[in-house]
Amino acid sequence: MSPRLEDENPDRLYMVTGGRSSVTDDALDMVTLIVSECEPTPGMQSEHARILRLCRSPTAVVEIAAELRMPVSVVCILLCDLLDTGRVTARKPRPAPAETRLPDPEILKQVLVGLQKL
Amino acid sequence: MDSRSSEPVARIPLPSSATTGLKIVIVGGFGVGKTTMVKSVSEIRPLSTEETMTRAGVGIDDARGVEAKSTTTVAFDFGRISLNEELVLYLFGAPGQERFWFLWDRLFTGTLGAVVLVDTRRLADSWYAIDRLEHHGMPFIVAHNQFGESTHSLDQIRDALDLAHDVPLIACDARQRESSKAVLITLVNHLYALSSARQVTS
Numbered sequence: 001m002s003p004r005l006e007d008e009n010p011d012r013l014y015m016v017t018g019g020r021s022s023v024t025d026d027a028l029d030m031v032t033l034i035v036s037e038c039e040p041t042p043g044m045q046s047e048h049a050r051i052l053r054l055c056r057s058p059t060a061v062v063e064i065a066a067e068l069r070m071p072v073s074v075v076c077i078l079l080c081d082l083l084d085t086g087r088v089t090a091r092k093p094r095p096a097p098a099e100t101r102l103p104d105p106e107i108l109k110q111v112l113v114g115l116q117k118l
Numbered sequence: 119m120d121s122r123s124s125e126p127v128a129r130i131p132l133p134s135s136a137t138t139g140l141k142i143v144i145v146g147g148f149g150v151g152k153t154t155m156v157k158s159v160s161e162i163r164p165l166s167t168e169e170t171m172t173r174a175g176v177g178i179d180d181a182r183g184v185e186a187k188s189t190t191t192v193a194f195d196f197g198r199i200s201l202n203e204e205l206v207l208y209l210f211g212a213p214g215q216e217r218f219w220f221l222w223d224r225l226f227t228g229t230l231g232a233v234v235l236v237d238t239r240r241l242a243d244s245w246y247a248i249d250r251l252e253h254h255g256m257p258f259i260v261a262h263n264q265f266g267e268s269t270h271s272l273d274q275i276r277d278a279l280d281l282a283h284d285v286p287l288i289a290c291d292a293r294q295r296e297s298s299k300a301v302l303i304t305l306v307n308h309l310y311a312l313s314s315a316r317q318v319t320s
Contacts, residue, residue, distance in 0.1 A: 030224065030225065031139030031140065031208045032139060033136055033137065033138070056131075057134055058133075058134065058136040058137075059131070060139050060206070062165075062167055062208065066165035066166060066167040067129070069167075071170050072167060072168070072224075073169065091136075091139075102313040102316050103140075103313060105310055105313045105314050107140070108310045108313060110201060110202060110205055111207065111230070112303065112306050112310065113201075114201025114207070115199070115201070115303050118159060118199065118295070118299050
C-alpha cells in the first residue's frame with residue numbers, strides 16, 4: 001500500500017483492515033446510518049470497539065470516518081466485518097429511481113419543510 | 119477556506135428514530151466558501167474526513183509542478199442538518215478540480231442534487247464542475263457567493279458560465295445562515311419541480 005494520510009501510519013491502516021484494500025460489497029453509502037446491536041467485548045479489535053460505542057445512536061459512515069480519523073474506504077472495510085457478524089446494522093438510504101436520478105417528491109417535500117424550519 | 123477540523127468536539131448524537139441519510143453536495147474551487155456555507159447551516163461543527171484513490175490516470179493537477187500521482191488523498195468537509203425525527207441531511211463540501219472527481223462518483227450515488235458555488239474572481243474554476251454535473255445528469259443550481267458585495271450581475275455570470283436558462287442561479291452570502299438556507303431551499307424547489315415533472319410525464 002502507498003502512504004495515504006499525512007498524519008497516519010500506513011502500517012496501522014494495513015493492520016486494522018487485515019491487509020484488505022477494498023470492499024467488494026458496495027452496499028455502504030457515505031450517509032448510511034449505522035447502529036450498534038451489541039456492546040464491545042474484551043479482546044475485540046479496538047477500532048471495532050470504538051465503532052460499537054459510537055453507533056449506540058445512529059451514526060453515518062462518514063461521521064464514523066471523521067471520528068476515527070480514517071479514510072472512508074477503510075471504515076467501510078471495518079463496518080463490513082461488523083455487519084457480517086450482526087454486531088451492527090445499516091439503515092440504508094432510500095434508493096432514487098435509477099433511470100431518473102431524481103428523488104421522490106414526497107421526500108423532497110419533507111426536506112423542504114425541514115429546511116424552512118432551520 | 120477548507121480548513122481541517124482537528125479539535126475534539128462534543129458529538130451531538132442523532133435520535134434513535136433517525137432512519138435515512140440524505141446528501142447534498144456543494145462543489146466549488148478552493149476558497150470559494152464551501153465550508154463556510156456548510157458551517158453556516160450545519161447543526162454540528164463541520165467535520166473533515168478523507169477519501170483515497172489508488173487507481174492511476176488522474177487528470178492534471180491544477181497546482182503547477184505537482185505531478186499527478188497514482189494515489190491521491192483528498193480531505194473534504196461535511197455538516198449535518200436533522201430535518202425531522204427520521205431524515206438527516208448531510209452537506210458535503212467537495213473540491214471541484216478535475217483530479218478530485220474520483221471522490222464524486224462515491225459522493226454522487228444517491229445525492230439529491232448539487233450546489234455549484236462560484237465567485238467571480240475565479241469563474242473558470244466552475245466550468246469543469248458544471249460540465250461534469252451535466253454529463254452525469256445530476257441536477258444542480260449555481261450560487262454566486264458575493265461575500266457581501268456585488269460587482270457582476272447574475273445575467274453576466276450566466277453568460278460567462280454558459281449556463282442553461284433552466285438552471286437556477288442565485289446570489290448568496292455563504293457566511294449568513296439565512297442566505298445559505300435560501301440556497302438549499304432553491305435547490306430543493308428545483309429538484310421538486312424536476313421530480314414532479316418527471317412523475318407526470320412517466
